[in-house]
Amino acid sequence: MNTNQLISEIQKKKSFLCIGLDVDLDKIPKHLLKEEDPIFAFNKAIIDATYHLCVSYKPNTAFYEAYGLKGWKALEKTINYLNENHPDIFTIADAKRGDIGNTSTMYAKAFFEDLAFDSVTVAPYMGKDSVEPFLAFEDKHTILLALTSNQGAFDFQTKTVDGKELYKQVLETSKTWKNSRNLMYVVGATKAEYLADIRNIIPDSFLLVPGVGAQGGNLQEVCKYGMADNVGLLINSSRGIIYASNGEDFAQVAAEKAKELQQEMQLILSQ
Amino acid sequence: MNTNQLISEIQKKKSFLCIGLDVDLDKIPKHLLKEEDPIFAFNKAIIDATYHLCVSYKPNTAFYEAYGLKGWKALEKTINYLNENHPDIFTIADAKRGDIGNTSTMYAKAFFEDLAFDSVTVAPYMGKDSVEPFLAFEDKHTILLALTSNQGAFDFQTKTVDGKELYKQVLETSKTWKNSRNLMYVVGATKAEYLADIRNIIPDSFLLVPGVGAQGGNLQEVCKYGMADNVGLLINSSRGIIYASNGEDFAQVAAEKAKELQQEMQLILSQ
Numbered sequence: 001m002n003t004n005q006l007i008s009e010i011q012k013k014k015s016f017l018c019i020g021l022d023v024d025l026d027k028i029p030k031h032l033l034k035e036e037d038p039i040f041a042f043n044k045a046i047i048d049a050t051y052h053l054c055v056s057y058k059p060n061t062a063f064y065e066a067y068g069l070k071g072w073k074a075l076e077k078t079i080n081y082l083n084e085n086h087p088d089i090f091t092i093a094d095a096k097r098g099d100i101g102n103t104s105t106m107y108a109k110a111f112f113e114d115l116a117f118d119s120v121t122v123a124p125y126m127g128k129d130s131v132e133p134f135l136a137f138e139d140k141h142t143i144l145l146a147l148t149s150n151q152g153a154f155d156f157q158t159k160t161v162d163g164k165e166l167y168k169q170v171l172e173t174s175k176t177w178k179n180s181r182n183l184m185y186v187v188g189a190t191k192a193e194y195l196a197d198i199r200n201i202i203p204d205s206f207l208l209v210p211g212v213g214a215q216g217g218n219l220q221e222v223c224k225y226g227m228a229d230n231v232g233l234l235i236n237s238s239r240g241i242i243y244a245s246n247g248e249d250f251a252q253v254a255a256e257k258a259k260e261l262q263q264e265m266q267l268i269l270s271q
Numbered sequence: 272m273n274t275n276q277l278i279s280e281i282q283k284k285k286s287f288l289c290i291g292l293d294v295d296l297d298k299i300p301k302h303l304l305k306e307e308d309p310i311f312a313f314n315k316a317i318i319d320a321t322y323h324l325c326v327s328y329k330p331n332t333a334f335y336e337a338y339g340l341k342g343w344k345a346l347e348k349t350i351n352y353l354n355e356n357h358p359d360i361f362t363i364a365d366a367k368r369g370d371i372g373n374t375s376t377m378y379a380k381a382f383f384e385d386l387a388f389d390s391v392t393v394a395p396y397m398g399k400d401s402v403e404p405f406l407a408f409e410d411k412h413t414i415l416l417a418l419t420s421n422q423g424a425f426d427f428q429t430k431t432v433d434g435k436e437l438y439k440q441v442l443e444t445s446k447t448w449k450n451s452r453n454l455m456y457v458v459g460a461t462k463a464e465y466l467a468d469i470r471n472i473i474p475d476s477f478l479l480v481p482g483v484g485a486q487g488g489n490l491q492e493v494c495k496y497g498m499a500d501n502v503g504l505l506i507n508s509s510r511g512i513i514y515a516s517n518g519e520d521f522a523q524v525a526a527e528k529a530k531e532l533q534q535e536m537q538l539i540l541s542q
Contacts, residue, residue: 022374024377060377062374062375062377062378062381063377065377065378065381065385066377066378066380066381066385067385068347068381068385068386069340069343069344069347072340073340076339094370096368096369096370096394096397097333097367098394099333099365099367100419100421100423101421103293103331103333103334106295106331106333106336106337107333107336107337109337110333110337110339114336114337114338114339115339123367123397124426124427125394125395125396125416125419125427125428126367126394126419126421126424126428127421127422127423127425127426127427128422128423128426129421129422129423130421130423131423145396148371148397149371150371150398150400151398151399151400152371152397152400152401152402153397155395155398155399156395156396156432156437156444157396157397157398159433159440160433161427161430161431161432161437162430162431166427166430166432166437169427169430170427173426173427
C-alpha cells in the first residue's frame with residue numbers, strides 16, 4: 001500500500017484513526033477465554049465492528065510474543081484476516097526493531113514478507129545501516145521512532161546533540177537515507193507542542209501519533225500543530241477503544257468509542 | 272543465573288566466549304534441510320559440539336522471526352534444550368527490544384518467563400521507563416545497547432550530547448535506574464579504542480562484545496582495553512564459528528573455531 005492510497009482512504013472514510021490491537025488476556029472479556037484462540041477471536045470482533053471507522057490497525061508485537069507460539073499464531077491470523085478482508089487498511093507491526101544490516105534484513109523479511117504488514121516501527125539508535133534494509137522494500141513503510149509518548153523520552157531524545165535535540169537529529173539525518181520517501185515517524189501525542197518544530201523539518205511525512213486517550217494526549221492539539229496538507233497523521237488509540245468495555249458488548253462499545261474519535265476527525269478535516 | 276555464577280563458569284571453562292546462533296537456512300549445510308526442524312537440528316549439533324568451550328549462547332531473534340511460526344518454535348526448542356541440558360550456560364535473547372513501560376513488561380515476560388532466557392538485549396532510545404520493566408526481574412540481566420559494532424553507530428551514538436557522547440550519556444544515565452546492578456552493555460569489538468573510556472564509567476559491568484571475527488574486531492585489543500577485575504567480557508562470535516564449514520563436518524569445524532578462540536582466551540586469562 002503506498003502513501004497516496006492511504007491518503008485516499010483517509011479522505012473516503014473521513015478518518016485518520018489507527019486502532020492499536022494490544023491484546024492482554026487479563027483484560028479481554030472473560031467469555032472469550034473459552035474460545036480456541038481468544039486473542040484472534042478478540043481481534044476479529046474488534047475489526048468487524050470498527051473497520052469502517054479507521055484506516056489502520058496496529059498490533060504491538062510485545063503482546064503477542066508474551067504468549068509465545070500461540071501469540072505469534074494469533075498475530076499471523078490477525079494480519080491474514082486483515083489482508084484478506086480489508087486490503088485497503090494500512091497495517092502496522094509495532095515492533096520497534098533495529099539491528100545491524102544483515103539482521104535488519106531478516107526483521108524486514110519477517111514483517112514485510114512472512115507476515116505481509118504494510119509497515120513496521122523501527123528504533124533509530126543504531127543508525128543508517130540498521131534502517132535502510134527496511135526502506136529497501138517498495139510500497140512498504142518504515143516508521144522511525146522520533147519523539148515517543150513516554151516520560152523516558154526526556155532521557156535522551158530531547159537532549160541537545162551538536163546544538164539540536166536528538167529527535168531532530170534523527171529526523172534530519174534520516175531524510176538523507178536511501179529510499180527515505182518510505183519513512184514515517186512516531187511522535188507522541190503527549191508532546192503536541194513539539195509538533196510545529198517537527199513539521200518544519202518534515203512538512204509532509206506521515207506521523208504515527210500514539211498517546212491520545214489513555215496516555216493523556218489531546219487530538220485537537222495534535223491536529224493544530226501536526227496536520228499537513230496531505231493530513232499526514234495517523235492517530236492511534238488502543239486501550240481507550242478496545243478495553244472500553246469488558247462485557248459481552250465489548251465490540252459494540254469499542255465501535256462507539258472509535259466513532260467518537262472518527263467524528264471528531266471528520267469535523268477537523270472539514271475545517 | 273546471577274553474575275557470580277557467570278564469573279565462576281568463566282573461571283572454570285577458561286573461556287568468556289559467547290556463540291551467536293544466527294541461523295540462516297541459506298547458509299546451513301544442505302543435508303540438514305531434510306530434517307523436520309532444520310533450524311533446531313543445526314543449533315543442537317552446534318551446541319553439542321561447543322558447549323564445553325563457551326559460557327554463553329546468543330540466538331538473534333531476527334533470524335527466527337524471519338521464518339514465522341516454525342522459526343519461533345525452533346527458538347523455543349533451542350532455549351529449552353539449553354536450559355534442560357546446560358543450565359550453567361548464560362543465555363542471551365538478542366532481541367534489541369524496548370517500548371513504553373507496560374509494553375516493555377510484556378517483552379520482559381516473553382523472554383524471561385515464556386522463553387526463560389537469562390538475559391535480553393534492549394535498545395535505550397526510549398529511556399528509563401522502557402528499560403526498568405526488564406530490570407525488575409531478579410537474577411535476569413538486561414543488556415543495553417551502548418556502542419554498537421556497525422557503521423551506523425556513528426550516526427547518533429557517538430554524537431556529542433550536552434558535552435558528552437550519546438553512548439556515554441546512556442552508560443551514565445542507566446546507572447541511576449532502579450536495579451541497575453542487573454545491567455550489562457553491548458559494545459562492539461570494532462570500536463575497541465573506546466573501551467578504556469567506557470571502563471572509566473562502568474568499571475565492573477559485563478560487556479557483550481560482538482564484532483570479533485567476521486566484522487573485523489580484534490580479541491587482544493578488546494581485552495587490553497575492556498577487561499575488568501571480574502573479566503567482565505562476553506565475546507561473541509557468530510558467523511566465524513557456526514558457518515566455518517557448510518559440509519557434513521560443520522559441527523566439528525565449528526568446535527575447532529570455538530576452541531581457537533577459547534585457547535586465546537585461556538592465554539589472556541592466565542596473564
